[in-house]
Amino acid sequence: MIIWQPGQQINNGRFIIQGKPLGSGGFGTTYKALEPSRGKLYAIKTLNQQMQLQEDFAEQQVKFINEALTIKGFDHQHILKVHEVIQAGELFGVVMEYIDGVTLFQYLRQKGQLTESEALLYIDQIGQALEYIHAKGSLHRDIKPANILLRQNKQEAVLIDFGLTRSIATKSMTASLTEGYAPIEQYRRKGSFGPHTDVYALAATLYYLLTADGLNKEGEFSPVPAQNRKYDDEPLPAPRHYNSRISQRVNDAILAGMEIEPENRTQTVLKFRENLGLVVQQPINFDIQQPINVETFHGTSLQTSNMDYRKLxxxxxxxxxxxxxxxxxxxxxxxxxxxxxxxLNIKDIDNFPCEDLRTIDQLWVKYSGGKFGFSVQKRIYQSFGGTRQYNREINKKFGDKVGWRKGEDWLYYKNITFDKKAPEGHLPNGNMIYASSVCFNKGWWLGFLLSRRDL
Incomplete structure (x- = not known):
């Protein structure tokens, strides 16, 4: 049995283990490690002590590596980045991005249940990550607050722990699960698996984020397990039972997402997000490998208002x-x-055709993997309380968040970052079309535009 110790050098001295393990779950243990040559920290995950004692340990390591290679192909801002697989003796490790932060579960234990707006912000981010994963043909199968990390000092959630991830096409899956978050089909090796499987867990996660205080008072730490609901007739209290401040729309969306029978449940994450009021646009296929018809973009004409968007x-x-x-x-x-x-002046902005605006936004969202676009900027702007009304402090916060400001100054166009490594919402910048003679602050221009549109 192999347990890496603080200060231990692994992979021929390339990495040095830092302190105690970051965490341990049903399959793996995650360590914090320093790469001295680059002065950079990483998280390295291995199979845990229990798995190492299994008779089929060698076989499990092969599965572990194959799953890591699958995740390595994921490139999304709200998905933990996997860099490579390394070997240290008999033990393989998966080298991942190190995130300095806490899980949503830890965050709630410190802070208490979240406001609806903050909870929806994180669910929207993880929802977009899941849409990307599903478009890649995989299911996560273990969505829960403990598997969502918050970057320190940022309202940015990242999905972690892909130990249960499987191909959607797989007909038989291990009955591994987390009580309270797993749907009924996950209790069986064979079941009706699909995007709706992750919808249940995402809805259950939102349930917990909004009701944690009430659940804890009644001695519960998660929603009622699906098996108890199915076979013991134990009812699932509506979220508003624990938190009367939850809107009816969100309450109903959660319950629809947590329907026991798969066929009655909200079928896709996109539909769940729509039910929550987070999106009202045409469905977007996030599989960027799928060829697009030259003339259309998923049902939205690339020629609207006599404008051709094919070059964009x-x-x-x-x-x-x-x-x-x-x-x-x-x-x-x-x-x-x-x-x-x-x-553009205020009248131009106010009268800009919705179909054209949505087409532009959908194209940006699709090809950036959900990182850029007007709807992304809208969500960020509103997360700070931004409205149509000018607010200097909110505009500054927004500019800082999307990387349009440095220190106390707004950036010139020549200093904008045209790279996918830019902050979320950094593009499109639109600096060239701001009505500077009328709207003296770009944040106000954006707020005017976004507060008027359902993107």
């Missing part, structure tokens, strides 16, 4: 972010018939 689509598909930003400005000015002026 092509720039985004190729990762040419600056060219796409310039093209976004061009088409918006063209739609508003303001090419000659080179900027």
């Amino acid at each position: 689509r092509d720039y985004l598909a190729q990762g040419k972010w600056k060219e796409a930003d310039v093209e976004t400005a061009r088409v918006m000015l063209a739609v508003a018939k303001r090419e000659e002026e080179g900027w």
Whole structure:
């Protein structure tokens, strides 16, 4: 049995283990490790002590590595980044991004249940990550507060622990689960598995985020397990039973997402997010490998208001972010018939066609993996309490969050980062089409636009 100790060098001295393990679950143990040559910290996960004692340990390590390689292919801001697989003696380790933060479970134990707006912010982020995973043909199967990390000093959630991840096409899966968050089909090796399986766990997670104080007072630490509901007729109290401040819409969306029978449950994460009021746009397919018809974009014409968006689509598909930003400005000015002026005034913004705005937004969201787009900016802006009304402090917070400010100064266009490594919501920047003579603050321009639109 192998347990790495603080100060131990592994992988021929490449990494040095730092302190006690970060955590241990049903399958793995995660260590914090330093790579001295780069001065960088990583998280390295191995199979835990119990798994090492199994007779089929070698077989389990092969599965462990294969699963890690699958996750390595995921590239999404709200999914833990896997870098590589290493070997130290008989033990393999998965080298991952190290996140300095706490899990949502720890966060709630310290703070108590969340407000609806903050809870929805994190659920929306993890929901987008799940849509990406499902489009890649996989299920996470272990969504819960303890498997969601919050980056320190940021309202940014990251999905972790892919130990139970399986292909959606798999007909038989291990009956591993977390009570209270796993749907009824996960209690069986064979069941009706699909995106709805993760919907249940995501809805249960939101249930907990909004009702933790009430659950803890009654001696519960998670929603009623699906098996108890199915076979013991134990009812699941509506979220509002524990927290009367929850809106009826969110209350109903949670219950629909936690329906016992898979066929009665909300079928996709996108639909769940729509039910929560987080999206009202046409469904987006996040599988960026799937070819798109030249003339259409998932049911939305690429030619609306006599405007052709195919060039914008092509720039985004190729990762040419600056060219796409310039093209976004061009088409918006063209739609508003303001090419000659080179900027939009309040009336132009107020009357900008919704279909065109949504088409532009959907293209940005799709090709950035949910990182860029007007709807992403809207969510961030509203998370600070932003509305149509000008608020200097909110605008500054928004600018800091999306990386449009440095210190106390707003960045010039030449200093904008045209790279996917840029902060969430950094693009499209639209700096060229702000009505500077009318709207003296770009945050106010954005707030005016976003508060008027259902994206």
